[in-house]
Amino acid sequence: MIFILLTGPAKLPAQDTLVLDGQPGWKKGLPIFRYCVFYQENGDEPLTFEAVKEQLFIPYADSLRQVHPYNRPLLVQWLKFTITNRSATDTINLRLATGAHYFTRLYDAAGFVTKSGIYETGVSGYEKGTLPLIVKPGSTQTFWLRTEDRQGLMTPAWIGLETPYSFLDGSLEGALRDKLLLLFLAMLTGCLFFISVFAAYQYFLYKDRAFLWYMAYTISSALVGLFWIDIRHIFGLFSSFFHDLMFSVFLFIVPVLYSLFVGKMLELPQQFRKTWIVVQCLLVVACLQMLMEFATVRTGRFVFTDYYGYFVSMVPVALLNVILLVLTAMSTNKVKWFMFGGLMSMLALWCMPMLIFPNVEFRTDAITMVLIFIPFYFMLGLTIEAVCFSFALSYRSKLVLIEKNNLQASYAKDLEEQLKIRTGELEEQGKAAEVQKIKQVAAEFEQKIAETEMTALRAQMNPHFIFNCLNSIKLYTLENDSKTASEYLTIFSQLIRLVLENSRSEKISLQKELETLRLYIELEAMRFKDKVKYTINVDPEIDREYTEIPPLLIQPYVENAIWHGLMHKKSGGLIAINVTQPTENSLLVEITDDGVGRQQAAEYESKSAVRKKSFGLKMTSERIEAINQLYKMEAEVQITDIKNGGDKPAGTKVNIKIPL
Numbered sequence: 001m002i003f004i005l006l007t008g009p010a011k012l013p014a015q016d017t018l019v020l021d022g023q024p025g026w027k028k029g030l031p032i033f034r035y036c037v038f039y040q041e042n043g044d045e046p047l048t049f050e051a052v053k054e055q056l057f058i059p060y061a062d063s064l065r066q067v068h069p070y071n072r073p074l075l076v077q078w079l080k081f082t083i084t085n086r087s088a089t090d091t092i093n094l095r096l097a098t099g100a101h102y103f104t105r106l107y108d109a110a111g112f113v114t115k116s117g118i119y120e121t122g123v124s125g126y127e128k129g130t131l132p133l134i135v136k137p138g139s140t141q142t143f144w145l146r147t148e149d150r151q152g153l154m155t156p157a158w159i160g161l162e163t164p165y166s167f168l169d170g171s172l173e174g175a176l177r178d179k180l181l182l183l184f185l186a187m188l189t190g191c192l193f194f195i196s197v198f199a200a201y202q203y204f205l206y207k208d209r210a211f212l213w214y215m216a217y218t219i220s221s222a223l224v225g226l227f228w229i230d231i232r233h234i235f236g237l238f239s240s241f242f243h244d245l246m247f248s249v250f251l252f253i254v255p256v257l258y259s260l261f262v263g264k265m266l267e268l269p270q271q272f273r274k275t276w277i278v279v280q281c282l283l284v285v286a287c288l289q290m291l292m293e294f295a296t297v298r299t300g301r302f303v304f305t306d307y308y309g310y311f312v313s314m315v316p317v318a319l320l321n322v323i324l325l326v327l328t329a330m331s332t333n334k335v336k337w338f339m340f341g342g343l344m345s346m347l348a349l350w351c352m353p354m355l356i357f358p359n360v361e362f363r364t365d366a367i368t369m370v371l372i373f374i375p376f377y378f379m380l381g382l383t384i385e386a387v388c389f390s391f392a393l394s395y396r397s398k399l400v401l402i403e404k405n406n407l408q409a410s411y412a413k414d415l416e417e418q419l420k421i422r423t424g425e426l427e428e429q430g431k432a433a434e435v436q437k438i439k440q441v442a443a444e445f446e447q448k449i450a451e452t453e454m455t456a457l458r459a460q461m462n463p464h465f466i467f468n469c470l471n472s473i474k475l476y477t478l479e480n481d482s483k484t485a486s487e488y489l490t491i492f493s494q495l496i497r498l499v500l501e502n503s504r505s506e507k508i509s510l511q512k513e514l515e516t517l518r519l520y521i522e523l524e525a526m527r528f529k530d531k532v533k534y535t536i537n538v539d540p541e542i543d544r545e546y547t548e549i550p551p552l553l554i555q556p557y558v559e560n561a562i563w564h565g566l567m568h569k570k571s572g573g574l575i576a577i578n579v580t581q582p583t584e585n586s587l588l589v590e591i592t593d594d595g596v597g598r599q600q601a602a603e604y605e606s607k608s609a610v611r612k613k614s615f616g617l618k619m620t621s622e623r624i625e626a627i628n629q630l631y632k633m634e635a636e637v638q639i640t641d642i643k644n645g646g647d648k649p650a651g652t653k654v655n656i657k658i659p660l
Helices: 002-007 049-053 125-129 164-206 209-233 240-266 273-299 315-330 336-359 366-371 374-478 482-503 510-527 555-566 598-607 615-630
Strands: 017-020 037-040 074-085 092-097 103-108 111-116 130-135 140-150 160-162 532-538 573-583 586-593 636-643 649-659
Touching: 049 140, 074 130, 092 164, 103 130, 111 130, 130 140, 160 164, 164 209, 164 366, 164 374, 209 240, 209 374, 240 273, 240 315, 240 336, 240 374, 273 315, 315 336, 336 374, 374 482, 482 510, 510 532, 510 555, 510 573, 555 573, 555 586, 555 598, 555 649, 598 636, 598 649
Parallel strands: 017 074, 532 573
Antiparallel strands: 037 074, 074 140, 092 130, 092 160, 103 111, 103 140, 573 586, 586 649, 636 649
């Protein structure tokens, strides 16, 4: 070919014209190689039809129609031929058989005529390898055929003319010839789909990631099977995008998935940490290769122009399989030989075409069609590997069941021994348990009594408050002081609401207790014409909302200070309430008044015609005893007389210590 190109077009033989007398009646197709001239695009960009017509075509021959290396992954070739119809009345209707190409386009002198190809959408069946061709009566027409393929993926060259009869006869003959291959591919693909369903069900039952990787591997392999069925038998099931994607997945991602599955099954990352890092690097390279291959076939350009064969070669995948095979043989896992057998079967079948092809005599029978179809060996290897892997999964499930049974037997034995020991301990502890039970019942009974006493005391305090407040309201009503009575009623309603709310709870927040106390003192101050003044100080570090104490615990002591201390002074007095937290687990409430003192108050009470008993103070003392018993607390109350410099009474101080 190089010699012909160098000697120039003057030495090229002329193109022959195919002459026909109307519609031929051929029973078989007519090859037209010798009537064709040939041109291959070698530029970076595809040429237009008008530009191609100006190019130099050379005579077509099998020795010349070869792939010439250039820097694009798309192989675009043109064939040119001329047909003369000498009949004056008969139109020639033929089909141009082009063989299997990814895309084919037919042009005449006027431009585009029709299109076809195994990747072409809208065309189905054996029509993907043919194009309709019409030559009008008494005319000579020149046709240009454009074929587009991927480098290294071309099928053997073919171009011929078919009559409608020979086309149908050839299609039927081809279907019969390929039926065995279709049957085998369908069986292998169906087997892989069935195994995928099995893996999905096992993952649903056990949630084991090994089944997830296995399912991904078998589903990808089954899709690859559909891909090759569609490519070989030209069913037109999928788009060109799916074909390009599945070809890239088949070359690189399927090995990645079964490598991850083998690693998970045999725990290779734990057994061979350093070597597995190499495996991970190869897995990343394979994924990058898949992206590069997909980008290459979709865009029609090499990612790396000068190093395409190096970067997108099968060397990393082959090295990955070898390392995986060695690690599987060295593994200590009991299922390793199932995995090893599956890997060896797959690799052996992938290498088998190199041994079979040189010794196979090419014929057009069904068996030969199976033997010469290289993807058949790939699919057979993947299926046998998947079956071996399923045996490994089943055997591992058996090992897990045996281990589980052994653990249960060992656990049952341990339980029997522990039961004997425990029985002896229970017999020894029987008497002590009976005594302890009696003590517990007694303690629970005492606690119930304490709770009952607390409930009774809280029930007694409510009417005590209400009685005092109603007396004040009665006083203002008798005096016809409606404004003060209204204000008093407002405070009284707030106090009643708080008292009723607090009486339902065993403990309330310090904020609620102080609010109740403030309302009570304000009512008493209004009642006694502002003779009562008060201050309430709380340590800022105390959280009033989250610090809880028993309700109505402070009020009786404040009431006692007002009635028995301040009311006996003509000028009234001051009550100071200070709340501090001396320790983390205790609260100190200090109530100080500057009244007449306990001794003088007792004298006043003895001279009074009607003695007022401190009923609330008595109940509070009883409540403190009940609280200490119920909550196992140590609440304390200390009452101290205050004296001035002349050793005369100047008031009373009450310290209430409340554990938190």
